[in-house]
Amino acid sequence: WGEARPGDGVVAEVTAGGGLGLAHARVVERLGPVGDPRTISLVSIAEHGIPMAFPPAALREAEAAGPAPLDGRDDLRGIPLVTIDGVDARDFDDAVWAVPDDDPRNPGGWRLLVAVADVAWYVRPGSALDRSAAERGNSVYFPDRVVPMLPEALSNGWCSLKPGEDRPCLAVWIRIDRDGAKRHHRFVRGLMRSAARLTYEQVQQAADGRPDAVTRPLRDAVIAPLYGAFRALLQARARRGTLDLDVPERQVVLGEDGRVAAIVPRPRLDSHRLIEEFMIAANVAAAEALEHKRAPAMYRIHDAPDPAKVEALREFLDSLGLRLARGQVIKPALFTRILDRAARTPYAAMVNELVLRTQAQAAYSPENIGHFGLALRRYCHFTSPIRRYADLLVHRSLIGAYGLGPDGLTPDQAAALAEIGAAISATERRAMAAERDAVDRYTAAHLADKVGTIFGARVSGVTRFGLFVRLDESGADGLMPIGTLPADFYRHEEHRHALVGQRWGRVYALGEPVQVRLVEAHPVTGSLLFHLVEGEASAAGPAPPRQASPVSAGREGARPRRPAGAGSKGAARTRPRGPSRRRRS
Structure with a gap:
């Protein structure tokens, strides 16, 4: 173990399987105490294999x-x-x-x-x-x-x-x-x-x-x-x-x-x-x-967006009354006009999120x-x-x-x-x-002592296993498992980016405002877990009109990490530098 102590973050190499028991590992590098804020970046650096020392x-x-x-x-x-x-x-x-x-x-x-x-x-x-x-x-x-x-x-x-x-x-x-x-x-x-x-x-x-x-x-x-x-x-x-x-x-x-x-x-x-x-x-x-x-x-x-993604966006916009006619040449200005039209509706945040996810990644x-x-x-x-x-x-x-x-x-x-x-x-x-x-x-380290606090948020991602929400105040993202929503059988209507309750008709859609309670914050993984504050969700708010869908999902309580694309940054926007300079256009 060298200098590593209990409670430290470490880089370890698995040396042998443990059969039916635990695997064996050898500590390669000590990153520092998990509670030390200086360790946080080192964990990400080690996880992604970013070289630090120069030859x-x-x-x-x-x-x-x-x-x-x-x-x-x-x-x-x-x-x-x-x-x-x-x-x-x-x-x-x-x-x-x-x-x-x-x-x-x-x-x-x-x-x-x-x-x-x-x-x-x-x-x-x-x-x-x-x-x-x-x-x-x-x-x-x-x-x-x-x-x-x-x-x-x-x-x-x-x-x-x-x-x-x-x-x-x-x-x-x-x-x-x-x-x-x-x-x-x-x-x-x-x-x-x-x-x-x-x-x-x-x-x-x-x-x-x-x-x-x-x-x-x-x-x-x-x-x-x-x-x-x-x-x-x-x-x-x-x-x-x-x-x-x-x-x-x-x-x-x-x-x-x-x-x-x-x-x-x-x-x-x-x-x-x-x-x-x-x-x-x-x-x-x-x-x-x-x-x-x-x-x-x-x-x-x-590159221009994938036609299949544009078609999915078109279907969703149609459900909002924001028509995107077929046969148009896909140009950036077309998306900008959509965003301008959506800005005058309750769906502005939702449409902005989906237009972002439609874009290709720069290279x-x-x-x-x-x-x-x-x-x-x-x-x-x-x-x-x-x-x-x-x-x-x-x-x-x-x-x-x-x-x-x-x-x-x-x-x-x-x-x-x-x-x-x-x-x-x-x-x-x-x-x-x-x-x-x-x-x-x-963010998770900052919110760890705020477990139990109620926050205003918006739905930033919809999956068959639950909702991702983004806090209004800080922009922090976390999961609200489907098993924590009010009792119902929820159908995942993928083309609408919504979970729809089959019995009571509750709709939780992308961009919808909700009130959530933080129940878990894990600084090591960066994950946040929320529960819906019942009676505070805007289920009657700006949810898109319901349409029939063959896609279904049961109630699940898993806590996977956020999937790629469920709120990741796109590459079409010229970015500011950060922490001091981050231009990625």
Whole structure:
């Protein structure tokens, strides 16, 4: 057992079967006391096999890094580029600037500059750092820590665009017209010096007329032009007809002791959207530039929804009186119109949830099929090479295509892009699952002393064995087994996403508000168990009209974990960074 003690979380290897008795296991690693909040993320890291320690050779290469010279680079140090990130961010990999275009041929237009950390300068193809980054695929963000793709000497050091420090960058100049349409772009390798490290909240408050000491001198010269260009980019987004889903995210707020102080909805500010639009513009420019140069590219692809899922959604919408005619070409704007119509009905949350589940998952591939959710024909990830290997590959391809240095994409890497794309798509899914599980565990730990408390909630998933509910206050998800519902024989009407009582006619449908009592909270597994508070359910509320269905289910009291898709995040929405940066469009 080594240092492991009773009550510790451990990683164990099963060594032999125990016949009819218990199996035998050997403790491989001690994670820490189960009651210690620092153990929570370690459990998720171990469960999903996320590598934490870097190979010694990679650490040596990172420690040997130093400042990049100006030689052959554009000097961008006189431009007041700023980073805008979450309050707890340390890996600043993009900076932005905008100014009204003074070209008389582009009245009302804007010039944008997006500068991105030049990770390719420090992480050379085939190096130990490169092999380690490819294996990890991406950084993984937990409420209490980050498992970085690159050692901290780079991720929080030489690659991070810290204010007042010279940093190498790969930057793109973009010219847009007054309506946000791109007229020109140009990539350069440069040396920049960030004018300020700003947070989303700081920037938003400055834009709203409440600047602080840091943003006051930047408000008119830097922040106001950023918002002007942002408004133009929003017009272009609206014309494309993107899919804009309302997907609430939980933010775990930790106290100084590392324990959960609160679970709150993550705020969604215009400053978040501003950065997202600038990043999308730069990502599109990268994809178009590589395509124009006929260079290899690692595209960020997002397929159209599966026709069978669209048909299931159509049947459900018909039952709500929200007609989705057959034969229509499925475009993102079609779903947005559905959401707009549903917003004026009691079914808004329910329809939003189902539209989300209809979407495909985004991935990486050298074969371009476009990005459905963003309504773009070509799209790459370019703006986050500190934390995503895909972006580093795109940087290398741009460097090679434009002759910006000897450290471009190698022929071997170009030939292996399909294999690499599959691998980093898998590591991204692994990271998302680990992050989600950690938040679930922190949430369960936070609610463990609130067993017996009654909460307002909504039905977030319907299965034959019960209902999943999401608490209004914190967004926490848990199971309400069918055996705990008021006595009846419940039929699972899958196409309606509802449980229907055959005797008394009670209907529990997706999106329906309910009052629930927390009866169990398990921090180790992250699971929550609820019981319905009888008499408080809105069974006569916004449940869809009943229709006959051949699908049936009896009463069961099992407590399985939430099935995939019963509330998981989709990939069509551009996301905010979290805990400091989580853009997964």
